Amino acid sequence: MSRVYNFSAGPAVLPEEVLREAGEEILDYQGTGMSVMEMSHRSKAFEGIIGDAEKALRELMNIPDNYKVLFLQGGASQQFAMIPMNLMKNKVADYINTGQWSKKAISEAKIYGKVNVLASSEDKTFSYIPDLKGLKISDDADYVYICHNNTIYGTKYNNLPEVGEKVLVADMSSDFLSEPVDVTKYGLIFAGAQKNVGPAGVVIVIIREDLITEDVLPGTPTMLRYKTHADNGSLYNTPPAYGIYICGKVFKWVQNKGGLEAMKKINEEKAAILYNYLDSSSMFKGTVVKEDRSLMNVPFVTGSDELDAKFVKEAKAAGFENLKGHRSVGGMRASIYNAMPTEGVKALVEFMKKFEEENK
Ligand SMILES: *Cc1c(COP(=O)(O)O)cnc(C)c1O
Numbered sequence: 001m002s003r004v005y006n007f008s009a010g011p012a013v014l015p016e017e018v019l020r021e022a023g024e025e026i027l028d029y030q031g032t033g034m035s036v037m038e039m040s041h042r043s044k045a046f047e048g049i050i051g052d053a054e055k056a057l058r059e060l061m062n063i064p065d066n067y068k069v070l071f072l073q074g075g076a077s078q079q080f081a082m083i084p085m086n087l088m089k090n091k092v093a094d095y096i097n098t099g100q101w102s103k104k105a106i107s108e109a110k111i112y113g114k115v116n117v118l119a120s121s122e123d124k125t126f127s128y129i130p131d132l133k134g135l136k137i138s139d140d141a142d143y144v145y146i147c148h149n150n151t152i153y154g155t156k157y158n159n160l161p162e163v164g165e166k167v168l169v170a171d172m173s174s175d176f177l178s179e180p181v182d183v184t185k186y187g188l189i190f191a192g193a194q195k196n197v198g199p200a201g202v203v204i205v206i207i208r209e210d211l212i213t214e215d216v217l218p219g220t221p222t223m224l225r226y227k228t229h230a231d232n233g234s235l236y237n238t239p240p241a242y243g244i245y246i247c248g249k250v251f252k253w254v255q256n257k258g259g260l261e262a263m264k265k266i267n268e269e270k271a272a273i274l275y276n277y278l279d280s281s282s283m284f285k286g287t288v289v290k291e292d293r294s295l296m297n298v299p300f301v302t303g304s305d306e307l308d309a310k311f312v313k314e315a316k317a318a319g320f321e322n323l324k325g326h327r328s329v330g331g332m333r334a335s336i337y338n339a340m341p342t343e344g345v346k347a348l349v350e351f352m353k354k355f356e357e358e359n360k
Helices: 016-024 044-061 075-087 100-110 226-231 241-257 259-280 305-317 342-358
Strands: 067-072 092-097 114-120 143-147 167-171 188-192 203-208 297-301 332-335
Touching: 016 241, 044 067, 044 241, 044 259, 067 226, 075 100, 075 143, 075 167, 075 188, 075 203, 092 100, 100 114, 100 143, 100 167, 203 226, 241 259, 259 297, 259 342, 305 332, 305 342
Parallel strands: 092 114, 092 143, 143 167, 167 188
Antiparallel strands: 067 203, 188 203, 297 332
């Protein structure tokens, strides 16, 4: 068996310790004589699994009691619809456009109401976060929406828009648990698991209780109401049980690393190894303005499509997988999520140096 360094943007690398533990429990979860995959979601054992997962997440993120934690399905993309269906009481919302995931959220919200795009970085291929000073939040907006880390373009918010009394909604799919978050600043945070916390099939929603109401847009299906899932502890129907089990293990892994402060420090040090090299290289260049660089997704180019392709091919042969950039940006992208070991980034940089030397 040999494992590669997997720089995929998602589904992405998971901590090896978590995979090993899950492997050990695959036939017999803690004396139950069955796999978590085979277990009733109404069983005592699964109650323990989902309860422990929620508890660990609450501790990690310091989630206040007036917020619910939901484990849902449909991916982050389902939230693009679920959010307006549940929160658009006035049928108006403000969005900031920082890339393809916010664009998709905007298109979806337009099905349900009026969308004001307060700011956009589309003019420069989303290589920066728009200036948040002087943003004019709409008086009648039901919420203000941001994509906190832009997986494809490699930008992140280091500051939040001033939304006053308005509800701030954030897509944290690609930087969930990468650093501490002040949950109280948000009305709703959501994250697809497959970037930083688990296998595909689970989306985590952290929502303030006063936003969970019966007053949803007409026609909202039962399964797409936050209230349905909040009232049933995410067990209204069969949840993505195995995925929740793995997420729970990843939460504990992050706790064992020292929590989100420690995770942030590790992530900053890890990202700096790659960014420092990019800043010093005469071949490879980062594509994002320095102030807004993501700690999780690092896009870079050589400036030549041919050389980019050669690099991706040779990197793959050397055991560095999934470095090809998103088709809308080109070049390369290294996703260096929580579970990517520092040695993986160091090894990548060594490989890049060698490639630069050989292809001068
Ligand atoms: C991957 C991703 C999505 C889409 O996730 P799905 O689970 O495939 O729907 C949405 N937002 C961000 C920021 C992402 O990185």
